[in-house]
Amino acid sequence: MSTPHVEHRHDNSHALGENATLREPISADGTPEIGKTYTVPARNGRAVRVKSGQTIRITNTHGTQVCDTWIFNADHLDEFLSFEHARASLDKVIPQAGDPLMTNHRRPIAEFVTDTSPGVHDTLMAACDLYRYKNLGVAGYHDNCADNMRMALKAIGLRAREVPQPFNLWMNIPIKPDYSIEWLAPVSKASDYVDIKALMDCVVVMSACPQDIIPINALNPLEVEFTVLA
Template identity: 35%
Template sequence: MVDNKVLVSEVMVPGGHAKAFEVKKGQLLQIIDAEGGQVADFIAFNQKDHSEKLSPTHTRISLKSLTLKVGDTLRSSMRRPMFEIVEDRSPSHDILIAACDEQRYLVDYGVAEHRSCVANFEEVLAPYGIGRETFPDPFNIFQSTHIEQDGTLVQEPCKTAAGDFIVLRALEDVIGAVSACPMDLNPIGGSQVTDVMVRVYKGEGAAA
């Protein structure tokens, strides 16, 4: 899908940190697991109205599904289409789990001053005037989660290999942010926290 497309921007997200970026309507957003086994928390906002944001809750009810596939539309908090999945070379994604924050590490693991996805997002979105009080739940790209028959929610080690990716077509002008999740105290990210690559390509009829 991105072969022969014009590359607009590229940013490497260091393991345990985040980067913010802009994607114009019609452009293609590719998120790549650089080394494998790394969860990439992703949030996005309407560039013209930050109160409208990418919403796993509204996407779940729209799709009537807890899983995502090529062709699915990701909805905003106003139930409007924000992204379309156009290619997916990864084994799974999660649209249930909240982003880790300082309290997650302190309350559940007794660890203070640990990096977190929420703090990462706060750091990179501050220049846009977007604060943590407005953050939606994330799309946990590459994360592996399943529900047992008794309802138990199980977070499994990420199953991606190096180079696995997902490609989304932006259906609105958006501000996005990806956090290469710093979680190293449960199995989701395996034995180490690694980098995530973000690329934006010009799409059909899209702005450069």
């Protein structure tokens, strides 16, 4: 009896599909023009280098869009913002302005400096992926945040071996008294933004979440914007 072929992958860096994210980096290596505003198109991702001491401003252009956000140590992508570790350090489920954002090495990679929104974000949910959409009944390929992260890094010549838990900016997942959750639209308004200050050289990856099956983007994925400030 022949043995079925099983593909063995040494990491989780491979996208399961493709969109324009792979072909449209902000620059060849992700270095931004300081002060220039860039767009993360709806359903796509972008990666940007943010040096220690610089601040990235991420803007919810329309107020209804979730932005999955990852922060990697630019020198060693195996170190990254990890909310499994950050929640233990902060004793909070959602960080607030002034809080450090901790890595899987339990050290601060960035500071959450400013938040003009009501402060409702999510740190519990994994990035949407192809398997999530299959479970929701989608046939064929659906753009997803996990692949957007992989492609955004690949577009600037980088690769992360895993898809960490993202900082789901403006995602509204309330925990009810019985510990169940809901999937609701954001409570932010147009032009709300967050400022995140890098405490080491970073690569920040953002995905304008393509979720259009449940109402976390008000069923209408749209673009977000970002600017790296000196």
